[in-house]
Amino acid sequence: MSQTTLCPNGHQSQDPEWCDTCGARLGAAPAPVPTSQPPDSSAAPARPATPATPAIDCPHCGTPNEAGALFCEGCGYDFTTGQAPPTTEPTGAVEASEPPPAPAAQGWVVVVEVDPAWYELKGQLADHPCPPVSSSTIALTASTALIGRTSQSKQLHPEIALDGDTGVSRRHAQLVCAADGSWTVVDLGSSNGTYVVPAGEAPSHDVEALPVGIPRPLADRDAIYLGAWTKLTVRGPGG
Amino acid sequence: MADFTASVFQNEYLAAGTTDVHAVVSVTCTGAGSAGSSGGEAAVMLIIDTSGSMDLPSSKIKSARHAAKVAVDEVLDGTWFAVVSGNTTATMCFPASTGMVRMDAANRSAAKDAIDQLRPGGATAMGTWLMSATELFKLTPATQRHAILLTDGKIEGEEPSVLRNALQWAHGQFQCDCRGVGSDWRVDELREIATALLGTVDIVAQPEDLAADFEAMMHEAMGRGVAQAALRLWAPQGSEVEFVRQVAPEVRDLTSTATRVSDLIIEVPTGAWGDETRDFHIAVKVPTAPVGSERLAARAEVVVGDQVVAKGLVRAVWTDDANLTTRIDPAVAHYTGQTRLGEVIQEGLAARASGHEEEATRLLGEAAKLAAESGNEATTRLLEKVVDVVDAEAGTVRLRKDVAKTDEMALDARSTKTTRIRREQAP
Numbered sequence: 001m002s003q004t005t006l007c008p009n010g011h012q013s014q015d016p017e018w019c020d021t022c023g024a025r026l027g028a029a030p031a032p033v034p035t036s037q038p039p040d041s042s043a044a045p046a047r048p049a050t051p052a053t054p055a056i057d058c059p060h061c062g063t064p065n066e067a068g069a070l071f072c073e074g075c076g077y078d079f080t081t082g083q084a085p086p087t088t089e090p091t092g093a094v095e096a097s098e099p100p101p102a103p104a105a106q107g108w109v110v111v112v113e114v115d116p117a118w119y120e121l122k123g124q125l126a127d128h129p130c131p132p133v134s135s136s137t138i139a140l141t142a143s144t145a146l147i148g149r150t151s152q153s154k155q156l157h158p159e160i161a162l163d164g165d166t167g168v169s170r171r172h173a174q175l176v177c178a179a180d181g182s183w184t185v186v187d188l189g190s191s192n193g194t195y196v197v198p199a200g201e202a203p204s205h206d207v208e209a210l211p212v213g214i215p216r217p218l219a220d221r222d223a224i225y226l227g228a229w230t231k232l233t234v235r236g237p238g239g
Numbered sequence: 240m241a242d243f244t245a246s247v248f249q250n251e252y253l254a255a256g257t258t259d260v261h262a263v264v265s266v267t268c269t270g271a272g273s274a275g276s277s278g279g280e281a282a283v284m285l286i287i288d289t290s291g292s293m294d295l296p297s298s299k300i301k302s303a304r305h306a307a308k309v310a311v312d313e314v315l316d317g318t319w320f321a322v323v324s325g326n327t328t329a330t331m332c333f334p335a336s337t338g339m340v341r342m343d344a345a346n347r348s349a350a351k352d353a354i355d356q357l358r359p360g361g362a363t364a365m366g367t368w369l370m371s372a373t374e375l376f377k378l379t380p381a382t383q384r385h386a387i388l389l390t391d392g393k394i395e396g397e398e399p400s401v402l403r404n405a406l407q408w409a410h411g412q413f414q415c416d417c418r419g420v421g422s423d424w425r426v427d428e429l430r431e432i433a434t435a436l437l438g439t440v441d442i443v444a445q446p447e448d449l450a451a452d453f454e455a456m457m458h459e460a461m462g463r464g465v466a467q468a469a470l471r472l473w474a475p476q477g478s479e480v481e482f483v484r485q486v487a488p489e490v491r492d493l494t495s496t497a498t499r500v501s502d503l504i505i506e507v508p509t510g511a512w513g514d515e516t517r518d519f520h521i522a523v524k525v526p527t528a529p530v531g532s533e534r535l536a537a538r539a540e541v542v543v544g545d546q547v548v549a550k551g552l553v554r555a556v557w558t559d560d561a562n563l564t565t566r567i568d569p570a571v572a573h574y575t576g577q578t579r580l581g582e583v584i585q586e587g588l589a590a591r592a593s594g595h596e597e598e599a600t601r602l603l604g605e606a607a608k609l610a611a612e613s614g615n616e617a618t619t620r621l622l623e624k625v626v627d628v629v630d631a632e633a634g635t636v637r638l639r640k641d642v643a644k645t646d647e648m649a650l651d652a653r654s655t656k657t658t659r660i661r662r663e664q665a666p
Contacts, residue, residue, distance in 0.1 A: 018534075018535035018538075018552075019475075019534075019535075020503075021475065021476045021503070022475045022476050022477070022526075022534065023474075023475035023478075023525070023534040023535035023536060023555075024528075024532070024533075024534050024535075025532070025533040025534065025535075107370075107404035107405075107407065107408065109367065109370045109371065109374070111337060111371075111374070112328075113336065113337060132335060133335045133336040134330065134331060134335055134336075135330065135331040135335070135336055135337040136328040136329065136330040136331070137328055137329040137330075137367055137368075137370060137371035137374070138327075138328045138367065139364065139366060139367040139370060139397065139401045139404075139405075141397075141398045141400065141401060235374055237404065237407065237408050
């Protein structure tokens with residue numbers, strides 16, 4: 001316990017010159033400060049201690065935590081039981097002080113990419129070689145977004161227009177935002193199918209096309225593959 | 240290793256029963272080094288408007304390409320880098336795939352080739368561009384992240400909610416300097432972005448001036464060797480921090496960005512630092528104390544990576560001596576005036592735009608008076624292009640007819656730029 005000074009208003013102060021609590025002048029005689037910490041950083045009464053070397057890294061998300069912590073600061077991992085936090089919650093407890101989350105269907109984007117790895121698997125659907133890699137970001141502003149190809153004659157203007165990829169059907173699939181703000185993708189009966197690959201995994205021959213008409217929930221950064229080279233990634237504000 | 244110092248300017252004497260304490264904390268950083276040199280890595284991004292209007296006239300897109308390439312030359316080797324082409328969507332220009340790459344000779348040359356391929360078409364969707372930028376920065380290990388956004392138009396073809404969401408995503412993720420070329424963009428839109436993302440906003444009226452501006456901005460960004468510094472404020476129990484605002488080199492209200500560290504401590508982010516001085520105006524309401532007593536009204540600390548690198552003490556001493564209490568500290572007075580100067584310019588221009596000429600004349604007259612009094616010559620020159628100053632001391636002006644739109648926008652965009660207090664006024 002470091003030495004403290006009693007302030008005229010009855011507060012115990014670690015700073016010998018000014019009361020930590022009310023700022024009262026504590027007189028000229030500075031008390032010795034035996035701790036190695038500078039007096040000012042210890043002057044914050046309710047500030048959580050920040051040890052120089054955090055003792056445990058969370059096995060779930062990798063956030064450094066203090067020794068003896070019950071739950072991970074980062075994701076809420078339970079160190080006692082080893083139970084992972086519920087996956088429905090964004091792993092962003094530290095972002096709790098950020099502005100409140102946007103209403104459903106807002107603040108999401110779709111990244112549209114040419115993926116040579118998918119062309120390796122499905123390139124035969126195209127009548128020409130894989131285009132150079134590219135990447136575009138489109139904001140999702142309504143609660144649904146059509147994925148397809150533009151057709152002036154059919155007056156079809158999909159929000160996610162993949163006009164270059166002839167392996168994509170005109171009305172191929174739809175992104176739908178659920179009431180809880182999460183997104184699903186549903187195949188609208190496309191010719192060549194819609195495929196979902198979990199975040200971080202590469203597409204392979206094993207991945208199966210989504211059944212037509214049945215919505216598939218998407219986790220943040222899950223990839224949707226379709227056509228001869230197209231990869232779509234839905235990204236939310238939490239990531 | 241960067242060295243920070245903080246000095247406090249205030250009149251610490253308060254009349255009996257009063258509670259309002261004002262102080263200017265002047266923070267100077269020296270020896271900052273270059274971006275990425277202090278442990279954390281640095282990342283920079285160019286976001287270039289390639290909407291259809293950039294071709295009208297085509298000098299805009301040509302100058303933008305040239306300016307982007309000049310900026311590429313300023314990026315230090317090893318810095319994470321990307322160029323985003325912004326129109327209805329945000330499309331990778333360099334690299335071609337989603338992500339950022341480290342700058343080296345090969346990437347520098349490839350980036351310039353890619354920039355040469357930028358072609359205008361489509362609408363302006365800045366919210367989408369900023370969302371994309373946030374995602375790209377997150378893919379790097381860089382802790383110091385800076386973007387330069389260039390546009391020539393206002394947001395269209397994008398719901399207003401997209402920008403709102405984008406600023407929530409981007410807040411605290413990167414800093415963004417915003418530039419508008421020509422006169423078809425909106426100062427308030429770019430100011431909203433720059434304010435939320437701790438950046439600057441300015442007009443580049445002539446496309447051919449873009450290159451020099453981009454070079455200077457990127458050079459400055461590369462000279463910020465301190466990735467992040469925060470201003471941490473302790474104030475006593477029962478007190479209330481009324482505002483914290485940066486007041487030099489430009490006014491930036493930081494109050495709403497404060498996060499609470501503990502019951503008595505708040506912290507505001509100030510972004511990356513190079514070798515520079517910034518002044519902060521702090522206002523705290525403290526519980527009053529009997530005449531003759533003294534209390535610490537605030538302790539301002541500059542924090543880098545959880546280390547306190549400089550601190551200043553703001554005091555309060557209650558006295559009956561009116562000679563002491565009625566004096567206003569010259570620095571506090573100066574920056575109170577500079578803050579007001581920015582406000583009256585913005586309000587005056589808004590009044591003029593909505594046809595309230597009398598109101599505009601009064602406000603811009605006050606601006607002319609404040610600018611002259613404080614020796615803010617840059618603002619005085621900008622004002623003189625919009626109004627005829629009849630009597631600066633009295634604040635009498637006449638609105639000029641046929642004002643160039645770019646002059647009005649320059650006055651608006653630079654309204655928050657302040658002058659340092661003149662030396663002879665310093666305490």
